[in-house]
Amino acid sequence: MSSTKIHSLPAAPALPAALASLDALVHSAQDALVRDRSGARKVGYLCNYTPIELLDAAGVLHARLFKGGDTARAAAGEFYTQSVFCDFTKSCIGAFEQGDPLYKAFDKVYSFHTCATMKRAAEVIELFTPTRLLNVPKLRKHDDSRRFFREEVLSFRDDLAALTGNAPVSADALSAAIRERNALRRLLRQISELRRRALPPLSGRQFADIARAYYYVPPALLRPALEEILAAAGATGGAGAAAAGATPIRLLAAGSIIADGDRRILEIVEEELGARIVIEDNCAGARPFHSLVREDGDPFAALADGYLDQSPCARQRPFEDALEFSARLAEQYAVEGVLYVFLKFCACYGVVQKQFIERFNAAGLPVLALSSDYSESDRGQLLTRIEAFIEVLREKRLFAPPPAEPETAGTAANRI
Amino acid sequence: MQHHALDITTATRWDYAPLRPVIGLDIGSRGSKGILLRGDDVFTAFVATGLYMQETADELLASLLAQSGETLDAVGFITGTGYGRISLKYETTPYKVVTEISCHAMGAHAALPETRTIIDIGGQDSKAIKIDPATGKVIEFVMNDKCAAGTGRFLEKAAVLLGIELDELGPVALEAKNPAPVSSQCVVFAESEMISLRARGERNHDLEARANIAAGVHYSAARRVKNLLGRIGIQPGLAFTGGVSNNPGMWRVLEELLGAQFQRPKLDLIYAGALGAAIYAARALATEAPALRAGL
Numbered sequence: 001m002s003s004t005k006i007h008s009l010p011a012a013p014a015l016p017a018a019l020a021s022l023d024a025l026v027h028s029a030q031d032a033l034v035r036d037r038s039g040a041r042k043v044g045y046l047c048n049y050t051p052i053e054l055l056d057a058a059g060v061l062h063a064r065l066f067k068g069g070d071t072a073r074a075a076a077g078e079f080y081t082q083s084v085f086c087d088f089t090k091s092c093i094g095a096f097e098q099g100d101p102l103y104k105a106f107d108k109v110y111s112f113h114t115c116a117t118m119k120r121a122a123e124v125i126e127l128f129t130p131t132r133l134l135n136v137p138k139l140r141k142h143d144d145s146r147r148f149f150r151e152e153v154l155s156f157r158d159d160l161a162a163l164t165g166n167a168p169v170s171a172d173a174l175s176a177a178i179r180e181r182n183a184l185r186r187l188l189r190q191i192s193e194l195r196r197r198a199l200p201p202l203s204g205r206q207f208a209d210i211a212r213a214y215y216y217v218p219p220a221l222l223r224p225a226l227e228e229i230l231a232a233a234g235a236t237g238g239a240g241a242a243a244a245g246a247t248p249i250r251l252l253a254a255g256s257i258i259a260d261g262d263r264r265i266l267e268i269v270e271e272e273l274g275a276r277i278v279i280e281d282n283c284a285g286a287r288p289f290h291s292l293v294r295e296d297g298d299p300f301a302a303l304a305d306g307y308l309d310q311s312p313c314a315r316q317r318p319f320e321d322a323l324e325f326s327a328r329l330a331e332q333y334a335v336e337g338v339l340y341v342f343l344k345f346c347a348c349y350g351v352v353q354k355q356f357i358e359r360f361n362a363a364g365l366p367v368l369a370l371s372s373d374y375s376e377s378d379r380g381q382l383l384t385r386i387e388a389f390i391e392v393l394r395e396k397r398l399f400a401p402p403p404a405e406p407e408t409a410g411t412a413a414n415r416i
Numbered sequence: 417m418q419h420h421a422l423d424i425t426t427a428t429r430w431d432y433a434p435l436r437p438v439i440g441l442d443i444g445s446r447g448s449k450g451i452l453l454r455g456d457d458v459f460t461a462f463v464a465t466g467l468y469m470q471e472t473a474d475e476l477l478a479s480l481l482a483q484s485g486e487t488l489d490a491v492g493f494i495t496g497t498g499y500g501r502i503s504l505k506y507e508t509t510p511y512k513v514v515t516e517i518s519c520h521a522m523g524a525h526a527a528l529p530e531t532r533t534i535i536d537i538g539g540q541d542s543k544a545i546k547i548d549p550a551t552g553k554v555i556e557f558v559m560n561d562k563c564a565a566g567t568g569r570f571l572e573k574a575a576v577l578l579g580i581e582l583d584e585l586g587p588v589a590l591e592a593k594n595p596a597p598v599s600s601q602c603v604v605f606a607e608s609e610m611i612s613l614r615a616r617g618e619r620n621h622d623l624e625a626r627a628n629i630a631a632g633v634h635y636s637a638a639r640r641v642k643n644l645l646g647r648i649g650i651q652p653g654l655a656f657t658g659g660v661s662n663n664p665g666m667w668r669v670l671e672e673l674l675g676a677q678f679q680r681p682k683l684d685l686i687y688a689g690a691l692g693a694a695i696y697a698a699r700a701l702a703t704e705a706p707a708l709r710a711g712l
Contacts, residue, residue: 366556380499381541385559388517392554 014232019206022213022225029217033061034105041164044106044129046092046122047114048283048313049136051153051303053177053293056219057169058160063102064215065092065109066284068259073098074374080124086343087374088259089121096128103129108163110156112136114315115347132159138317140308150304157300174299178306180219181293187226188214188289194233195278196333198247201236204277204285205266211285212260249275249393252335252365254326254356255342256349258284264379265341265372268386275390279333281326282341287311290325314348322352323359330365337393338367339386366392418483421456424683424691427529430456432695435702436492439480440693441473442516443500446539446568447659449690450476452484452491453698459483460687469500495519495697497689499540512700517557519692521545524655525552526691528679532653535641535670536688537660539568544645549653552692558647566640568660574633577610578626585630586665592631593624599636634669642673654678657688 033042043055043062055062067073068091076097077090095103109131111122122131134152137145161168169177191210194201202210210229213222251269258265258280269275280286293306312322330338338360342349350371357367368389370382421430437454444465450473452459461479466472473496481488494511496504497519504511516536524531525547534545545557560566575585589595596613613629656678660666662685671677683691 381559383502384499384515384517385557388515388554388557391515391518392556395553 015201015229015236018225018228018232019209022210022217022229025221025225026209026213026216029221030063030102033063034101036061041107042105043108043110043160043163044103045110045112046118047112047136048288048310049112049114049307050110051156051307053174053181053303054153054157054160054169056180057173057177058157058164059166060160060164065095065103066212066215066260067091067095067100067102068257069262069264069374070094071374071376073100077121080127081120084345085117085121086256086345086347088257088262088343089117091259091374092118092121093124096125108132110134110159112152114313117345117347137308138315140312140316140321141318146301146304146308149308150301153300153304171299174303175295177219178293178299178302179295180223182295184214184219184222184226185289185292187223187230189286191226191230191233192279192286192289194230195276200248200250200276200278201233203266203270204251204253204280205263205270207277208258208263208266208280208285211289214289215260249337249390249397250278250333250335251275252279252281252326252330252333252338253277253285253341254281254338254360255340255353256282256346257343258282258341260284262374264374264376265339265370265382265386268379268383269339269390272383273387273390275393277339278335279329281311281329283313286329287325314352319352319355323355326356327359327363330360330363335365336397337389338365339389340367340369342369342371344371344373366396417460419458419460419683421458424458425527425529426679426682427526432526432698434492434694434698437484437486437490438492438694438697438701439477439494440519440690440695440697441476441494441496441498441501441504442519442687442689442693443469443473443496443498443504444516444539444659444689445499446572447686448472448476448498448500449687450480451687451690451694452480452486453694454484454486457484458691460683460690462686465500469503470505472500473504493697493701495693495700497693510700510704512696512704514693514696516689517543517545517559518554519689519696520657521547521554521692522552522695523688523690523692524657524685525549526695527681527683527685527688528653528655530653530679531655532651533645533648534655534657534688535645536658537567537637537641537656537666538658539572542566542641542644542658542660544641544648546648546651552695556648558644560640560644566637566644568658570637571633571660571663571666573607574610574630577607577614578630580626580630583663586634586663586667588627589630589634589665590668592627594628595635596625596628596632598629598632630665631669634665635673638666638669638673641670645674650674650676652676655681655685655688657685659686661685661688 041060043060044065046065068088073094074087074090077094080093106129109125109129112134113119125131137149139145157168290311294302311325314322353369360367433455434453440451442449448463448465450461459480461476463475491509494509496513497516501513520536524534532549536543541560543559546555572582575582654676
C-alpha cells in the first residue's frame with residue numbers, strides 16, 4: 001500500500017548550485033549599490049508599476065523597496081503611521097527609520113501611485129530621502145489614461161535626467177532596455193511554467209527567491225543566471241518522476257504582496273505541510289512576468305501601454321481583468337485550491353476577497369483566505385488553518401482525481 | 417469516565433469500533449481532552465493544559481489507560497490534535513496529527529450524525545465549520561483572527577473581573593434581567609468597559625449588575641461568533657463544540673442570536689475534538705498500519 005507521503009525528487013546537483021549562485025548575486029548586487037563610489041545615482045522605487053526600463057537606460061543603480069517579513073522593521077515604521085497600515089508599507093518606512101544600508105544609500109525614491117497606503121508611505125519616506133510621486137491611471141481602457149501615462153513616463157525620464165545630470169534617455173536606449181527586460185520576463189515565465197508539471201521541479205519559495213532577483217540584479221548579470229536555472233530546473237524530474245510517487249497538492253497563492261523576507265506562509269505550506277505553491281497571482285511572484293512590453297513603435301508609448309496592460313493589481317479597473325487573470329492562472333497551472341493571502345489592512349486586496357473567492361469557487365476551487373502580517377504570534381493558528389485546508393483538498397482529491405495523474409489517483413481511490 | 421458508545425451518540429448504531437484500542441488526544445490551549453476507543457467502549461479524560469504539552473498528554477494517556485486497564489503496548493494508534501498536537505512524540509506507538517478542524521467535524525458527526533454546521537469555541541480561537549453529513553468531512557471552515565474576542569479566553573477574563581469562577585459565568589449570566597451593553601470586541605477594551613459598568617452599579621444591586629454584565633459579555637462574544645458563521649452560512653443540523661460549549665449562558669445567547677437551536681448531544685462536546693481524533697486513529701490503524709495488523 002503506497003503511503004500518502006510526498007516523494008521528493010532526487011535533487012539534480014545543478015539546480016541547488018544555480019539557485020545558490022543567484023542568491024549570492026542578489027546579495028552582491030545590493031552590496032554593490034551600497035558601496036558604489038563611481039558617482040552613479042542610486043534609486044529606490046516602490047511598486048511594480050514603476051517602468052524600470054527607464055532606470056536601466058538612465059544608468060542609475062536601482063532596487064525595489066521590497067523587504068518585508070521582519071516584525072521589528074514593521075514596528076519601526078508604525079512609529080510614523082497608524083496601526084491600520086499594512087506591515088509591508090510599515091516595513092518600507094521602518095527600513096529608513098532603522099537605517100538599513102540599502103535604503104539609506106538611495107539618492108531618490110520614486111513612487112508610482114498605486115494604493116493609497118503606499119502613497120502615504122512615500123510621503124513619510126520623503127522625511128528621509130527625496131521622493132517623487134508619479135501617477136498611474138486606474139482606468140486602463142481609456143485612451144486619455146494612456147496619453148496621460150505616457151506623459152508621466154516622459155516626466156519620469158526627465159526627472160531621471162535631472163537626477164543624473166545626463167541627457168534624457170533616448171528612444172533607442174529605451175528600446176534596448178525594453179528588449180532586455182522582455183528577455184528576462186520570458187525567462188522568468190519559462191522558469192515558472194516548469195511548475196505546470198505534475199511534479200514541479202521548483203517550490204513556490206524557490207520561485208519567490210528567483211523572482212526577487214529581478215528587482216535587485218542588473219539585467220546583464222541576471223540573464224545568464226536565469227538561463228542556468230532554467231536549464232537546471234528543466235532537467236530535473238521529467239515525465240517518469242511523476243509516476244514515482246504521490247504528487248503534492250497544487251496551490252495558487254493570490255492576493256497582496258509576499259515581500260522579500262516574508263516567507264512564513266510559504267514555509268508552512270511547503271516545508272511543514274508538503275503542499276506546493278505552483279503559481280502566484282501577486283506582485284512578488286510570477287504575475288509581473290506574464291506580459292511583455294511592445295518592442296516596436298514609440299518606446300515611450302509602448303512602455304506606458306505595457307505597464308498599464310500588465311497582469312493587473314486589484315487597484316486597476318476594470319476589476320474583472322484581475323479576476324479573469326487569476327482564474328486563468330489557476331486553470332493553466334491545474335491548481336487544486338487557492339490561498340488568498342492578503343496583508344492585514346490591505347486597501348486593495350482586503351476589500352475584494354469576496355469577489356476573488358466567488359470567482360474561484362465558481363471554477364470549482366476551494367479557497368482559504370488568510371489575512372497575514374509580519375508577527376509570529378499567530379503562527380499556530382495559521383498552521384491549523386492551512387493544514388485543515390490541505391486536509392480538505394487531499395480528501396477532495398480522493399474523490400475527484402486530477403486527470404493529469406491517473407496512476408496516483410487510481411492508487412488513492414483503491415485505498416478508500 | 418467510561419461510556420458505552422451508544423450512550424454518547426444520537427445514532428442508533430456505532431460504526432467506529434477500532435481493531436485494537438486507539439486514542440485521540442486533543443491538547444487545547446486551556447484544557448486537554450483524551451478519548452480511548454475499545455470495541456464499543458468509550459473512555460474520556462480531561463486535564464487542564466500545563467506548560468509542557470507532552471506532560472499534559474502523558475497525564476491524559478495515564479488516565480485513559482488506568483480507566484480501561486490497558487497498557488500503552490496494547491494501543492494500536494494515537495492521533496493528536498489541538499494547539500499542542502505538534503509537540504507530542506511517541507516512540508513505540510504509531511502517532512499522527514490531524515487538525516482540530518477535521519477532528520471536531522468528525523467528532524460532532526459521530527456524536528450527532530445530522531450535523532452540517534459546527535460552532536467550535538475553544539480557549540483561544542473560534543471556528544465555524546461546514547461538514548458533509550454523509551462522511552463527517554470538512555467542506556469549508558472559517559476561523560477568527562488572532563485576537564481573543566469571541567473565545568474562551570475572553571470569557572475567562574470576564575469571570576476574573578467579576579470575581580467568579582469561569583464555570584459560574586454562564587449560570588450567572590442566565591439570571592440577567594437587563595444585559596449590559598458591552599460593545600467592545602477586544603478583551604482589553606471590554607475589560608475597561610466592564611470596570612466602568614461595575615463602578616456604575618449600585619451597591620445593593622451588586623448581584624444584579626454582575627449578572628447583567630456577565631450576560632453582556634456573552635452577547636459580545638456571541639455576536640463575534642455569529643459574524644464568523646455568517647461567512648459560511650447556517651445549515652440545519654447545528655452543533656456546538658469546544659471548551660465553551662458546556663457554558664449554558666453562551667449556549668442560550670447563541671441560540672437567540674442565530675435564531676436556531678443546537679442539537680442536544682449525549683456527550684459533552686468539549687470532547688468532540690478528542691473523539692474525532694480517536695476515530696481518525698481507528699481509521700489510520702485500519703489503513704495505514706497494515707504491518708501492525710499483521711502482527712496481531
